[in-house]
Each structure stands twice: as C-alpha cells, then as structure tokens.
Amino acid sequence: MKRRNFVQLSGLGAGALLLPTTMLGNNIAAEALLEPGMDVLVKKRMADVALNTAKSMGATYADARIGRYLNQYVFTREDKVQNVVNTESFGIGIRVIANGTWGFASTNSVTEDGIKKATERAVAIAKANAKIQTEPVKLAPVEAHGEVSWKTPIQKDFKEVPVSEKVDLLLKANAAAMDNGANFVNSALFMVNEQKYFASTDGSYIDQDVHRIWPTFGVTAVDQSAGKFKTRQAMSAPMGMGYEYMDGLASEKLEGPAGMTLYRNSYDIVEDAILAAKQAKEMLTAKSVDPGKYDLVLEPNHLGLTIHESVGHPLELDRVLGYEANYAGTSFATLDKWKSGDFNYGSSIVNLVADKTQPGSLGAVGYDDEGVKCKQWDLVRNGTLVNYQAIRDQVNIIDQNESHGCCYAQSWNDVQFQRMPNVSLEPGKEKYSIKEMIKDVEKGIYIAGRGSYSIDQQRYNFQFGGTSFYEIKNGEIAGMLNDVAYQSNTQEFWNSCSKICDESDYRMFGSFFDGKGQPSQISAVSHGSSTTRFNDINVINTGRSI
Missing domain, CATH: 3.30.2290.10 (PmbA/TldD superfamily)
Known part of the structure; x- marks a missing residue:
C-alpha cells in the first residue's frame, strides 16, 4: 500500500x-x-x-x-x-x-x-x-x-x-468538532x-x-449553498511513546501563529479537533492563492514530510545503487557526488542527521535487526553531502567498516533490510522564534501540517501541499489561503534555506506506515526540525485549471 x-x-x-x-x-x-x-x-x-x-x-x-x-x-x-x-x-x-x-x-x-x-x-x-x-x-x-x-x-x-x-x-x-461547525469527522x-x-x-x-x-x-466542513467542502487533518505526530502521549502526562504545548496550538511530546486531540472545525469553516471563505514566488515558513509537522521524501529516501544507499528502481525509483544523490566531497546539498546552515536513538521518535530502538547498536551520524553537514544510510553488507561499498545500525524487518516473517532511520534537520544555534521569523518576511506563506505531494523517480523534482496555509504580508499574518502547493527540486530547495528557529521550537513529524521493497514492507520513522524559512520558492494554485 x-x-x-x-x-x-x-x-x-x-x-x-x-x-x-x-x-x-x-x-x-x-x-x-x-x-x-x-x-x-x-x-x-x-x-x-x-x-x-x-x-x-x-x-x-x-x-x-x-x-x-x-x-x-x-x-x-x-x-x-x-x-x-x-x-x-x-x-x-x-x-x-x-x-x-x-x-x-x-x-x-x-x-x-x-x-x-x-x-x-x-x-x-x-x-x-x-x-x-x-x-x-x-x-x-x-x-x-x-x-x-x-x-x-x-x-x-x-x-x-x-x-x-x-x-x-x-x-x-x-463531538467537539461537530459542536464547532464540522459536518463530518472521522478519527x-x-x-x-x-x-x-x-x-x-x-x-x-x-x-x-x-x-x-x-x-x-x-474534519470536514460543508458549504451546501456554494457546493464546496474543506477538510482539515489532525496536527498530531505519531510517536515512539506510550499512552501518556494522549492524556497529558507529558504535556508540552507551544503557541503558534493565528491562534494555532503546536504539540510536542503530548497531544490534546479534543483541542485540536475544535480548532480543526473552526479552520475548516474558515477555509470555505479563504481566498485562493495568487501563483508566484514566496518566502515559505514551514512548521515541523509539514517540513517532516519534505525531509522524508527529499532527504530520507534519496540517501538510502540501496536506492542510490538502484535496488529500489523497480518499486519506487533511484536517487539523484549518486556515489560520484558523495566521493567528490563537496556536493552542495543545501545552504551552509543545513545540517541533516540520521539517528536511531532519538527519544520519543518512531525509529528509536537500542539495536537494529542485525544486532548493531544504534547511533547518530551525519548525512549533510554545513550543506555538504557527507554520508548515506547503510547496513552491514553495504558499508564496504562506501569504504566504511561499521554498519550505521538501520536494518529493520516489519515482522518475523520478512527478511530484514536497509530502512530509513529518523532523519532530522538540526535547529538553529541562535535564539529565534516563529514570531520573529514571520516578522522578517515581507511576502510569504506559513504552511502547517502535511498534505498531498509528488516527487519524481530520482527524488529530485517535487511538489508539496499542506493542511493549513496563511498569507504573510509585511511581517504579519494576513489570513488563510486555499489551493497552495510549492514546486522545486531537492538541491534548489535546500539551498534556499535561509533561517531555522532554535531548539525551543523543535518538534517531530512521523510516518507510521512507510513502504519500501519488494515484497513491500512498512516501517515507522520520525523527522524532527524547527520552523524553517525557504526564500523565493515557486508557489502554484492547485485550484485553477491549466
């Protein structure tokens, strides 16, 4: 699937x-x-x-x-x-x-x-x-x-x-969603x-x-007179935690723009459902985006999916070698780029790390399915490609003698093979909040939550949507937008990264059912980041016919 x-x-x-x-x-x-x-x-x-x-x-x-x-x-x-x-x-x-x-x-x-x-x-x-x-x-x-x-x-x-x-x-x-204007809701x-x-x-x-x-x-809101409907998905992140994630024992919430509540290490599903109903209703009358170039302010629950597709998958060594070509493509990040030692994956502030030990993450374990003790390692450091994700029978190909500890099988009935560890963007080193980031943007869009996406067979050219969109004008939120998607390629996108909020804003997105291989297997993996700005990105209007 x-x-x-x-x-x-x-x-x-x-x-x-x-x-x-x-x-x-x-x-x-x-x-x-x-x-x-x-x-x-x-x-x-x-x-x-x-x-x-x-x-x-x-x-x-x-x-x-x-x-x-x-x-x-x-x-x-x-x-x-x-x-x-x-x-x-x-x-x-x-x-x-x-x-x-x-x-x-x-x-x-x-x-x-x-x-x-x-x-x-x-x-x-x-x-x-x-x-x-x-x-x-x-x-x-x-x-x-x-x-x-x-x-x-x-x-x-x-x-x-x-x-x-x-x-x-x-x-x-x-019930909370229905009481606040939703017409339909499933959970x-x-x-x-x-x-x-x-x-x-x-x-x-x-x-x-x-x-x-x-x-x-x-959550879905319907305008019957106009024949329109809008849906808002949950802002939750799947986690490697127990049921305390649901009941507030690990409660930690952050205040986001436009009255949004951002969740970290806890989740209030009732509170989110109420806000979702109100936002779905607001989307019914929100204006459609004007296509063009914008500075994008991407919150972690959204950016995690972009990291997953444009960094996590293309840096799997078996994909680089062509072993995934029949099922889900290869990778633009070929061995010659890594061997050069100076391949520019992103701007100098982009540091992307793989980590199987991150507390609360979906990928956190002590040992992988080959008995290798798990660890953290760099994939991109100061914008330069420095490593891949590899297991015991692969690392010799990249002249290394120690497995990265990212081997996994979905069940006892499946053979273990290389799977994506948690892949995350390091937060900025200087104190910098979401409010300060928005204040620094003249013409931009704030995007929260995951949405539809498309990426080519080499994990290079892509298009991403989201859940909620807010226009930024002269450093202030100017209201909701509809029909937003952005287009770029992996190298251009990560080189446009201009600012990252500090660790106080760091949160995780997760993919609970990530598919790979033939026969296909699923695994679970998290992607952490702070809110991040990308300058001058092409935005299209998904509601207009070409």
Whole structure:
C-alpha cells in the first residue's frame, strides 16, 4: 500500500482490513494483548537451535529473530464506533550466509522441530542462490553484545488502558468538532507493540520491547449553498511513546501563529479537533492563492514530510545503487557526488542527521535487526553531502567498516533490510522564534501540517501541499489561503534555506506506515526540525485549471 493512500484510508473502519496480513496477524481479544508471551530464557534456547543447526550445515553466519507483534486500532466516525482491531503475530525468522550467499526462511512453529526445519530451508536457499552469486556477501564486523535488553521508555502501556476509554476519547473529539461547525469527522488511534528477540552467531542475544502510537482524524466542513467542502487533518505526530502521549502526562504545548496550538511530546486531540472545525469553516471563505514566488515558513509537522521524501529516501544507499528502481525509483544523490566531497546539498546552515536513538521518535530502538547498536551520524553537514544510510553488507561499498545500525524487518516473517532511520534537520544555534521569523518576511506563506505531494523517480523534482496555509504580508499574518502547493527540486530547495528557529521550537513529524521493497514492507520513522524559512520558492494554485 502506498503511504499517501493509507492516510486517506486511516479514518475508515474498514481501513485495517487493507493492511498487510503478515503485519496484522491473528485477531485476538483486547485482554489477550496483556499476556506475557514467551519467556526470554526459552527464546534464547529456541534461537540457539537455529544458530547451531545453521552452523552444523556449513553456514558461516546466522541470525534468528523471534517476534511477537501486537496491534490495536480503533476507528470512529461522528458518534459511532466503526471498528476495533486487536491482532497478534508470533514466529521466528532465520537468516544465514552459506557459500557466501544469503538465505532466509521463517515459521510460526516456534518449537525445536519447527525451527530446525526452517533453518535447514534457509541454508538450502542460500546454497541454491550461491550458484548465481557473482560476489560473496561482505559483512562489516559487529560487537558481540551478549545478553542485553532495551525498552521504549513509556509511562503508560496502551495495552493496560481499557478500549472503552480510548473510544470515549475519540468520540469526545468527534463531538467537539461537530459542536464547532464540522459536518463530518472521522478519527482513529493506532497503537503498536513489537516484542523482538535477536540472536546471532556473532554472540549477541538482544531482547527489545518497542512501543508506538498515532492518533489522527479528518474534519470536514460543508458549504451546501456554494457546493464546496474543506477538510482539515489532525496536527498530531505519531510517536515512539506510550499512552501518556494522549492524556497529558507529558504535556508540552507551544503557541503558534493565528491562534494555532503546536504539540510536542503530548497531544490534546479534543483541542485540536475544535480548532480543526473552526479552520475548516474558515477555509470555505479563504481566498485562493495568487501563483508566484514566496518566502515559505514551514512548521515541523509539514517540513517532516519534505525531509522524508527529499532527504530520507534519496540517501538510502540501496536506492542510490538502484535496488529500489523497480518499486519506487533511484536517487539523484549518486556515489560520484558523495566521493567528490563537496556536493552542495543545501545552504551552509543545513545540517541533516540520521539517528536511531532519538527519544520519543518512531525509529528509536537500542539495536537494529542485525544486532548493531544504534547511533547518530551525519548525512549533510554545513550543506555538504557527507554520508548515506547503510547496513552491514553495504558499508564496504562506501569504504566504511561499521554498519550505521538501520536494518529493520516489519515482522518475523520478512527478511530484514536497509530502512530509513529518523532523519532530522538540526535547529538553529541562535535564539529565534516563529514570531520573529514571520516578522522578517515581507511576502510569504506559513504552511502547517502535511498534505498531498509528488516527487519524481530520482527524488529530485517535487511538489508539496499542506493542511493549513496563511498569507504573510509585511511581517504579519494576513489570513488563510486555499489551493497552495510549492514546486522545486531537492538541491534548489535546500539551498534556499535561509533561517531555522532554535531548539525551543523543535518538534517531530512521523510516518507510521512507510513502504519500501519488494515484497513491500512498512516501517515507522520520525523527522524532527524547527520552523524553517525557504526564500523565493515557486508557489502554484492547485485550484485553477491549466
């Protein structure tokens, strides 16, 4: 499923039926989510069956991932509950290198016999593949971690919160929107818990407990006399947090322009639904944008998607090498540009970092799905391209000997491969607020929230919309706008970056269902930034025919 299609479906009760079955698993009762699952000592014994079997059959390397994946999705519309989905998926995936070639197999029979048979199948696949392998797999060395564990630092486990409480919260938000002028509203709450155990012949036994949450809605206002309608999506960001994200235990709100509330490390869905209804009504009479050149002031919930598409994806090394060409394109950021050492990706204030350790982010884990301890590294420093995203069997291609720790599989049933870590824009170093930024703009547009987008097969030429648009005239907000989208190319856009607010404005956007690969897999990733200004960007009117 494409990312943009899922956003459209996420408010529908039937939306859960369209997700990959390997990701969802079997339907279970909500209380079954609280069952403890397999003991860690049993996991170690089962993993050793795979590792020992692989070595006895001639494999030079093996890893085993025992995974229990729990999902709870709640869907509502106006005053009705559309669907509540509780699922569990449990099994083991075994990856081996034999005769210099990868092999993979999986099973939901997590017994000694089932694991032995799956491992034998993985080794047989590797040996069969070796007949057409032209170059043996080269793995970067990795530290043996022994027996370690990591857990998302949550305050409240979503599995312990009654479904009725979650439903009541969504219906309360719906009612608040309707009371403030909305004609239609749907809302959804996605909650995920990945219980993952990794073991390898390198000597690591890693137990991890990962949590993610995403509240979202769509509010629609209708002008029946004019035959028009406008929709405003939620300003929430999916987070790597527990249910405390919803109830104010980590409350932190910022004041945005035009009466907007900006959320960081917490989310008030009722407050946002009220504002969404009022803004949707205001959009019905807002003027249509005049095409031309504008300075754009982009808030983090919007800019995150632009970062995702124009930085995160083009700097995936497998995409650079052409491995994604059939499914989702290649990249303009080719190896020759990186090797030159002076490729100008953006202006001198642009510093883009990859990070799998960022607290509260969707991508935060202690170790990746190859047992590599996660870290932060530079992708673009002072505007210059300095690195890519690469895993153990890729880093030798870019003359490095240490994996970046960004390998991931969506389930035990899928082979792990290179996935995007959190990719973020560093905040400005000097104290600088949103109000000060707007004050410095004579002719501009403030854009909040994500919207439709399009980007070419090399992640270069693009067009982005948004959720809410405000005209800036002579340093002041002059009212809402409609039909706004901006066009640029990746290098031109990032070189137009002229000012970044400081860390007090730093917030995260997230992609909860980011697709990649064949067969396609999904992952979750965050993108942080502060509000940022881009000068002299081409803005088009999406409501006018050409």
